[in-house]
Amino acid sequence: xxxxxxxxxxxxxxxxxxxxxxxxxxxxxxxxxxxxxxxxxxxxxxxxxxxxxxxxxxxxxxxxxxxxxxxxxxxxxxxxxxxxxxxxxxxxxxxxxxxxxxxxxxxxxxxxxxxxxxxxxxxxxxxxxxxxxxxxxxxxxxxxxxxxxxxxxxxxxxxxxxxxxxxxxxxxxxxxxxxxxxxxxxxxxxxxxxxxxxxxxxxxx
Amino acid sequence: xxxxxxxxxxxxxxxxxxxxxxxxxxxxxxxxxxxxxxxxxxxxxxxxxxxxxxxxxxxxxxxxxxxxxxxxxxxxxxxxxxxxxxxxxxxxxxxxxx
Numbered sequence: 001x002x003x004x005x006x007x008x009x010x011x012x013x014x015x016x017x018x019x020x021x022x023x024x025x026x027x028x029x030x031x032x033x034x035x036x037x038x039x040x041x042x043x044x045x046x047x048x049x050x051x052x053x054x055x056x057x058x059x060x061x062x063x064x065x066x067x068x069x070x071x072x073x074x075x076x077x078x079x080x081x082x083x084x085x086x087x088x089x090x091x092x093x094x095x096x097x098x099x100x101x102x103x104x105x106x107x108x109x110x111x112x113x114x115x116x117x118x119x120x121x122x123x124x125x126x127x128x129x130x131x132x133x134x135x136x137x138x139x140x141x142x143x144x145x146x147x148x149x150x151x152x153x154x155x156x157x158x159x160x161x162x163x164x165x166x167x168x169x170x171x172x173x174x175x176x177x178x179x180x181x182x183x184x185x186x187x188x189x190x191x192x193x194x195x196x197x198x199x200x201x202x203x204x205x
Numbered sequence: 206x207x208x209x210x211x212x213x214x215x216x217x218x219x220x221x222x223x224x225x226x227x228x229x230x231x232x233x234x235x236x237x238x239x240x241x242x243x244x245x246x247x248x249x250x251x252x253x254x255x256x257x258x259x260x261x262x263x264x265x266x267x268x269x270x271x272x273x274x275x276x277x278x279x280x281x282x283x284x285x286x287x288x289x290x291x292x293x294x295x296x297x298x299x300x301x302x303x
Contacts, residue, residue, distance in 0.1 A: 051285050055292070061292070081227075085223055088223065092216075095215050095218075099215065196286075203241070204289070204293045
């Protein structure tokens, strides 16, 4: 069995890679994670923030069930489901970009990153259509507590999608394997948060 | 550097995520307005847990990470989704005065 298959790690090929691996060792347990350890601190903190937001949403629902039930019924659940499929497909493209870069296929990696970014834009367009539909009905962030939490949670997530697209573009330009792993990790975190957010905000009732 | 998952693993993960998303939409009665019972809420939480684990294990490549990171994330997700499902089941059964 090759070392890479046994340990799940790729042996450093250059002095620079070896130095990077030495730097990683200073991160302690975080060094065992793929990509830049700093990104994993961000992933944990973002998960914590959105988790508290979702728990707050569920508690607010208990305090005012009728308002929340009626308001949730106005959401476009099908659009939310389609957007979930769009985002997991985008994550698939980002993961394929890392896989291509690990085989030194930089151009293929860039194409996969472009596909991931494009699907991210599709997600934003669908979300924008949802917001526009609500605005046309006179519904805004201050309509009631449900919509306040809905706009805060989904809007904050959409901002992460925008930032994620920018990060994917940057790591497509400076496309070392570690950069790609790190950028893709941010994108998968955005994906993971939506996977948690969609059933709670759109479906549970 | 970590060895990323193979294409075959990623394609399987992607197709499974699409199928589970369809399962989420069915369990959440996307086209219906009626309240979900405890069983559907539990199903939604369970499917969401599976989806999140696939993203962590295959997309985020936690399968290559040592030191119990995968188990740590899974424990966190079980706790979070358990709390959320419990809160929605409590409100659905009207166990608390409002």
